[in-house]
Structures are given as structure tokens and as C-alpha cells.
Amino acid sequence: MPTxxxxxxxxxxxxxxxxxxxxSGKQVVQAAAAFAAEIRAANLSRPSPEVDLKSILQIMQxxxxxxxxxxxxxxxxxxxxxxxxxxxxxxxxxxxP
Amino acid sequence: MKEYHGAAAAPGxxxxxxxxxxxVLASSPAPLTKLxxxxxxxxxxxxxxxxxxxxxxxxxxxxxxxxxxLAAHQAILSDTTLHDHLRAAILQQAHSAQQAVASVFGEVxxxxxxxxxxxxxxxxxxxxxxxxQLLAALEGHAPAAGTLEDLPRGTILLAHxxxxxxxxxxxPDHVVGIALAEGSxxxxxxxxxRSMGIVLICRLGAAILEIADGTPCLIDGERALLVVEPxxxxxxxxxxxxxxxxxxxxxxxxxxxxxxxxxxxxxxNLNRTDDLPLLARYGVDGIGLLRSEFxxxxxxxxxxxxxxxxxxxxxxxxxxxxxxCTVRAFDVGGDKSLPWxxxxxxxxxxxxxxxxxxxxxxxxxxxLLRAALGSQVQMRLLLPMxxxxxxxxxxxxxxxxxxxxxxxxxxxxxxxxAMIELPSAALMAQEIAAHCDFLxxxxxxLAQFLFASDRSAYDAGALADGLHPAVLRTIxxxxxxxxxxxxxxxxxxxxxxNPAAAPLLIGLGARELSVSPAAVPLVKAxxxxxxxxxxxxxxxxxxxAPNLDAVQQLLKVGL
Numbered sequence: 001m002p003t004x005x006x007x008x009x010x011x012x013x014x015x016x017x018x019x020x021x022x023x024s025g026k027q028v029v030q031a032a033a034a035f036a037a038e039i040r041a042a043n044l045s046r047p048s049p050e051v052d053l054k055s056i057l058q059i060m061q062x063x064x065x066x067x068x069x070x071x072x073x074x075x076x077x078x079x080x081x082x083x084x085x086x087x088x089x090x091x092x093x094x095x096x097p
Numbered sequence: 098m099k100e101y102h103g104a105a106a107a108p109g110x111x112x113x114x115x116x117x118x119x120x121v122l123a124s125s126p127a128p129l130t131k132l133x134x135x136x137x138x139x140x141x142x143x144x145x146x147x148x149x150x151x152x153x154x155x156x157x158x159x160x161x162x163x164x165x166x167l168a169a170h171q172a173i174l175s176d177t178t179l180h181d182h183l184r185a186a187i188l189q190q191a192h193s194a195q196q197a198v199a200s201v202f203g204e205v206x207x208x209x210x211x212x213x214x215x216x217x218x219x220x221x222x223x224x225x226x227x228x229x230q231l232l233a234a235l236e237g238h239a240p241a242a243g244t245l246e247d248l249p250r251g252t253i254l255l256a257h258x259x260x261x262x263x264x265x266x267x268x269p270d271h272v273v274g275i276a277l278a279e280g281s282x283x284x285x286x287x288x289x290x291r292s293m294g295i296v297l298i299c300r301l302g303a304a305i306l307e308i309a310d311g312t313p314c315l316i317d318g319e320r321a322l323l324v325v326e327p328x329x330x331x332x333x334x335x336x337x338x339x340x341x342x343x344x345x346x347x348x349x350x351x352x353x354x355x356x357x358x359x360x361x362x363x364x365x366n367l368n369r370t371d372d373l374p375l376l377a378r379y380g381v382d383g384i385g386l387l388r389s390e391f392x393x394x395x396x397x398x399x400x401x402x403x404x405x406x407x408x409x410x411x412x413x414x415x416x417x418x419x420x421x422c423t424v425r426a427f428d429v430g431g432d433k434s435l436p437w438x439x440x441x442x443x444x445x446x447x448x449x450x451x452x453x454x455x456x457x458x459x460x461x462x463x464x465l466l467r468a469a470l471g472s473q474v475q476m477r478l479l480l481p482m483x484x485x486x487x488x489x490x491x492x493x494x495x496x497x498x499x500x501x502x503x504x505x506x507x508x509x510x511x512x513x514x515a516m517i518e519l520p521s522a523a524l525m526a527q528e529i530a531a532h533c534d535f536l537x538x539x540x541x542x543l544a545q546f547l548f549a550s551d552r553s554a555y556d557a558g559a560l561a562d563g564l565h566p567a568v569l570r571t572i573x574x575x576x577x578x579x580x581x582x583x584x585x586x587x588x589x590x591x592x593x594x595n596p597a598a599a600p601l602l603i604g605l606g607a608r609e610l611s612v613s614p615a616a617v618p619l620v621k622a623x624x625x626x627x628x629x630x631x632x633x634x635x636x637x638x639x640x641x642a643p644n645l646d647a648v649q650q651l652l653k654v655g656l
Contacts, residue, residue: 022169055178
């Protein structure tokens with residue numbers, strides 16, 4: 001039975017003006033691999049599948065450019081830490097609506 | 098004559114003879130006896146390991162652009178999803194290793210090909226490339242090895258598409274151009290061709306695959322045009338690269354003047370030690386730009402004084418007495434970074450990063466002074482990304498200190514120059530020149546900063562063009578300022594390597610051009626046909642041109 005602590009999510013704006021291509025995506029994969037939680041993301045700024053952030057090939061499917069909004073969520077023991085680490089790496093927090 | 102239009106991917110304009118790249122692996126290999134799943138899985142893992150270690154080895158000797166590509170390929174190869182699917186295909190669906198690679202990579206390729214963003218869709222070619230390499234590794238041979246490495250001089254390679262790993266096999270001194278039926282300016286193959294100085298046009302259409310081998314062609318990377326059997330008036334003034342054989346090197350070495358006897362030096366850019374033997378072969382008048390950071394890009398720690406001294410001494414030893422060797426100080430920043438000279442926190446670049454890490458700059462000075470000792474070749478040091486005169490003054494002070502500590506008056510042996518690539522430096526050129534021994538204009542970066550264009554893949558299709566009147570007027574301004582300060586000006590970059598632009602640059606006031614080693618004889622031959630007055634007339638007309646097209650038309654007529 002998952003508790004509240006097992007799930008975390010965040011919405012971030014991709015800070016790298018070049019977006020999440022192979023180079024920056026590789027850093028994301030390395031960061032994501034450090035966590036036990038399953039970490040996923042979707043691009044809110046264009047139609048995109050929900051992808052696994054531990055896979056560079058899946059990250060590329062986000063087609064994320066600088067300025068795009070991504071939703072990042074994680075499920076697992078270290079979900080909160082995973083989401084905050086990846087949100088910090090990928091972008092600046094989204095402005096409050 | 099017949100013309101094909103495509104998409105510009107790597108600039109330059111050269112003549113050559115066509116050669117169709119025919120698929121080597123067209124016939125499917127004899128089906129192997131399938132082993133039990135566990136053994137097939139082991140075969141796959143061995144192939145993955147071998148390919149990965151090949152990429153690592155290759156990257157250790159590669160320039161930064163190539164190393165970046167190889168690192169990206171490594172990242173794809175170690176992808177977790179990919180491994181999961183490969184494992185499932187073999188262990189659960191009882192596919193052979195080859196079948197698994199073909200189907201799993203095929204799916205990924207289809208996913209990428211379906212992406213609507215061209216930048217991300219361009220990665221399809223990388224996935225396809227890795228699939229071919231992995232299948233070749235499983236079958237125990239290298240893909241197309243031997244065929245790409247040994248193409249004749251002056252080849253324009255025609256192909257449906259070319260994988261990045263295939264581009265890496267090409268010898269840029271033999272293959273002068275690549276014309277692709279498909280491909281993308283955003284693909285890694287295009288980026289590699291640019292870094293290797295090979296002209297590349299893509300999306301020319303399947304009709305180019307019918308062109309007979311050995312057909313003379315002009316490939317014009319600026320206008321994205323492939324001209325088959327160009328008319329005499331277009332080709333007569335540009336020699337076929339294939340005529341630039343070793344025996345003409347001696348002639349090239351003696352060509353050092355315009356038609357009316359004004360001394361012009363055509364020097365070579367040096368990015369790797371492998372190119373040192375080319376300097377004598379192509380009769381260069383020195384090294385115009387030794388990109389020092391390229392040689393130590395994959396060191397974990399800053400290169401030692403000894404390692405640097407050996408490199409610079411080897412460069413000096415490869416040149417005839419009386420020439421010069423220009424070493425550009427480690428140039429890091431922007432899209433370039435090094436493990437041992439990080440700029441992440443400071444965001445400083447070029448000279449400002451070097452002055453911020455003076456120990457690294459001191460070691461480079463020390464190595465240059467030691468290498469220059471006793472050489473008959475003039476050692477020059479070029480400082481990158483100079484914005485203001487103060488930076489030259491600070492660097493010169495540091496050089497004085499190091500020279501003093503080294504003892505003797507070796508100081509006189511090193512000339513100090515500023516790279517003019519920022520608009521601020523162009524505007525302050527006279528003041529900067531007063532503190533320098535020479536100026537060198539980096540035309541690529543100058544064009545980029547003048548247009549605030551991004552060197553990243555986004556802008557690759559519309560390369561900020563060094564021939565634009567905005568760039569030419571800036572160059573003219575720098576040359577005039579340098580003349581007032583009585584300092585010589587050299588021009589490096591794509592602009593200089595376009596033979597048609599050489600008379601224009603001389604007319605603007607440059608007396609030194611630095612180009613890739615193989616381009617030296619051609620540029621020299623063109624310069625030798627023009628008088629200084631003719632060069633100036635071309636320059637005046639180009640400076641008055643209202644747009645880029647007008648300049649390009651002018652050069653076409655001029656040729």
C-alpha cells in the first residue's frame with residue numbers, strides 16, 4: 001500500500017536553452033540512476049509520451065526544448081528526493097499560475 | 098552541366114570527382130546457426146562491450162566535436178530500456194542476437210523517425226548507425242572498413258545517407274565533399290563534416306545516385322548546390338584537388354606572392370599531431386592556428402609542461418626555417434569545455450578564463466618558451482576571445498614574469514597576438530594592436546557574434562556567413578586599424594578556406610590566411626593569379642554590396 005511519502009511530483013521549466021538533447025539528457029540519466037524510485041516525465045508543452053527518466057532514448061522522446069514545461073513524478077522510497085534532484089537539474093521551477 | 102539543389106550542411110566550395118558509395122552489406126549475411134538463448138545473450142553482451150570499448154578508445158584521440166558524438170553514442174548503447182528489450186527479445190522470445198538487435202533497434206529507429214521535431218528526429222541516423230555497427234560486431238567484421246578509408250584524392254562522395262561512424266572513417270585530405278540524397282543538416286554526420294572541413298550538402302534527391310563515378314563536379318556548400326560537369330569558366334580557375342599531388346608541394350612552397358609580387362603567407366590550421374607530416378607535403382608557410390586545447394581535450398588533469406613542450410617542439414620541427422608557428426592559448430567557454438579547465442561556475446571564456454586560472458596559463462607560457470628555444474621558426478602565441486586591450490596587457494605581464502623566472506631573454510622569441518572575434522575587440526582593434534605583435538581574425542566566431550547567432554544545431558542550416566557585407570566591413574575596419582598600428586593581420590576560419598574568397602581577403606588588407614593543410618596549395622594558386630589592385634577592386638565592390646547574395650555573385654564572376 002503506497003503511502004504519501006512514496007509519491008512526489010513537480011512541474012519544471014527546462015532551463016537549458018538547447019533543451020534535453022543527448023548531452024544534457026545523459027546527465028539526467030546519470031542523476032536518475034542514483035535513485036531507487038521509478039522516475040517518469042511528460043512534456044506539457046507539446047504532445048509527448050510518458051517516459052522513464054533513466055533512459056536516454058526515452059528522454060529524447062520528450063522533444064523538450066528550453067522553456068518547455070515538464071511534469072516529473074516519482075514512485076518509490078526516495079521519490080521526494082528524486083523529484084527534487086531532477087527538478088533542480090533540469091530546470092527552474094515553473095512560475096506560479 | 099546539370100545542377101542539383103539541396104540543404105546546406107557544411108560550408109566550402111570545391112571541385113572533385115564523384116564516387117558512389119555502394120552499400121557493402123546489401124546482401125544479407127548467411128544465417129548463423131542459432132545458439133541457445135543464454136549463449137546468444139552472451140554474444141550480444143560481448144559485442145556491446147567491444148563496440149563500447151572501441152568508442153572509448155576512439156574518443157581518447159578525437160577532437161572535442163567527435164568525442165562528444167562518441168559519448169552520445171556510448172550513452173545510447175548503455176540505455177536501460179534498450180538493454181531490457183534486447184534481453185527480453187533473446188531470453189523470452191528466443192531471438193538470435195542479430196534478430197534482437199535488428200528488431201529492437203528497428204523499433205527505436207521508427208520511434209525517432211516519427212518525432213515531429215527535426216532536431217530530435219535527426220538522431221534516427223545515430224540509432225541506425227549503432228545498429229549497423231552492432232550487427233557488424235556480431236558478425237565479426239567492421240562495417241565498410243577499408244572502403245571508406247582509402248578513397249582517392251579529390252573525391253566527392255555520393256550516397257543515400259552517411260552514418261556518423263562512416264564520416265569518421267573518411268580522410269578529409271582525400272574526400273573534399275559529400276553529397277547526400279537524404280540526410281539532415283542537424284544530423285551528427287553534418288556536424289562532423291563541418292569539424293573535419295569536408296563540404297556537405299544533404300537532401301539532393303535520389304537522382305544524384307545515378308551520377309556516374311569519376312564525373313567532375315563542383316560542390317558548393319554555401320549555396321547548397323551540386324554542379325555536375327561545371328562549365329569551363331566556372332572550373333578553370335579552381336584546380337582539381339587531385340592535381341595537388343605531393344610533387345606540387347615544392348611548387349606550393351614557392352608560391353608566396355600575388356601576381357604582382359606582394360608577399361602573402363598561407364598557413365595551416367593544426368588540430369591533431371597526425372597532420373604534422375601534411376605540412377611539408379602541402380608546402381605551408383607555417384602553422385597559422387594550433388588549437389592547443391584539441392590536443393589535450395581528454396586529459397583528466399591539466400597537461401604537464403613537459404607534454405606541452407613536446408607538442409609545440411614537434412610543431413616547430415615540422416616547419417621550414419623562417420616560417421612561424423601560431424599557438425592559440427587554451428580556448429574554453431561557450432559550447433566548449435574541458436575536464437581540467439571547467440568554466441561552469443565562472444562562465445568566463447577564452448582569455449578571461451585563462452587569466453582567472455593563471456597557473457594553467459603560466460604552464461603554457463613555460464612550455465612555449467622552452468619549445469621555442471633555439472628554433473629557427475618564429476613562435477607566436479594567440480590569445481582567444483580578447484574583448485579589450487587590458488587583457489593583452491595582463492597576459493603580457495604574466496608572460497614577462499614566466500620568461501624572467503625561466504631565465505635568459507627568451508621573451509623575445511615569442512610574439513603575442515590577439516584573436517579578434519568579438520565585436521568589442523573589432524571596435525578597439527587599434528588600441529589592442531598597439532599592445533600586440535599581430536592580430537588574427539577568427540571569422541567564424543566574429544560572424545556568429547555579429548549576428549548573435551547560435552552555433553548549436555538549431556542554426557546549422559543557416560550558417561552565419563563570413564561573406565556577409567556586415568562581416569567583411571568589420572574585417573576591413575580591423576585591417577585598417579592594424580595598419581595604422583603597423584601590425585600584420587591574419588584571417589582564420591571557414592572564410593579563409595574558401596579559395597574564391599582569398600583575393601577578397603587580401604584586398605581587405607589581410608597578409609596571412611590560415612586554412613586546413615590540404616587547402617593550402619589551392620588557396621596559394623588562386624592568390625598567385627591576382628594582383629593586389631585586382632584584389633582591392635574585388636574588396637571595394639564587396640564592401641559596397643547590399644547583401645550576401647551580391648557578394649556571392651561577385652565572387653562567382655570574379656572567378
